[in-house]
């Protein structure tokens with residue numbers, strides 16, 4: 001009889017122990033899924049889509065680091081968002097290396113890399129200057145490639161890289177030849193990187209927004225009248241008849257960064273009010 005009780009108690013303790021381990025395992029899984037324990041770097045996080053995404057990731061509990069080119073703007077945005085801001089010009093590989101060494105010293109490794117910094121410099125074919133080509137390719141493509149290259153050693157296995165591209169990668173919109181080419185190159189890079197980084201369970205995806213209401217257009221140097229005409233023409237082409245909001249792009253990026261997107265890699269996601277499927281007769 002005593003032996004029977006001993007055996008029953010033993011079985012019960014094993015059961016309790018198993019349940020406890022299972023609960024700890026589930027809790028750990030849940031915590032890892034939660035951005036609370038994640039470190040995210042957002043390049044070009046002081047403005048527009050980067051700013052909104054930094055805000056979204058922070059609101060979900062991630063530790064966020066934003067970067068940008070202008071010291072003043074990075075400082076102001078980092079104060080507003082209550083996140084760390086680091087100045088780094090992504091067109092300079094040495095600046096990216098310095099950024100990575102600072103992030104490594106402060107946080108060790110990171111979980112989310114949002115490669116967002118970019119510029120838009122429209123010009124028609126026939127008026128493409130070498131300077132404009134180098135600047136746009138240097139930031140939008142070379143800058144993105146070397147951001148990933150240099151961050152790779154401190155990316156955790158299972159990390160998520162999101163490259164901010166554009167639907168322009170697939171359109172023939174006038175005046176965007178080099179901008180579009182820089183984004184098409186980025187999407188191509190995304191696919192190869194996704195294949196090569198899969199053994200480390202690092203996911204690499206691209207987001208292709210249509211027109212989004214951010215300061216990017218004001219930085220093109222276009223006169224206000226031309227800018228308004230451009231915005232109106234663009235809006236007319238969007239089936240949903242409006243520009244996107246930075247917060248809408250931020251939600252998609254935050255999803256791709258999360259473990260809910262654990263089976264998504266090498267993909268491209270249009271978020272464009274339908275502009276990419278508009279045949280142009282609306």
Ligand code: NAD
Nearest residue numbers: 044046047048049068069089090117118166211212214216
């Ligand atoms: P934005 O001008 O508001 O933000 C651009 C950010 O990139 C800024 O923080 C800026 O400091 C940073 N940046 C620019 N050059 C840099 C450099 N050399 N080094 C470091 N940082 C630099 O514009 P946005 O619209 O938020 O643009 C973000 C990304 O979205 C860009 O890659 C852009 O091409 C892409 N995009 C924008 C739209 C749109 O309609 N706004 C559409 C499709 C894609």
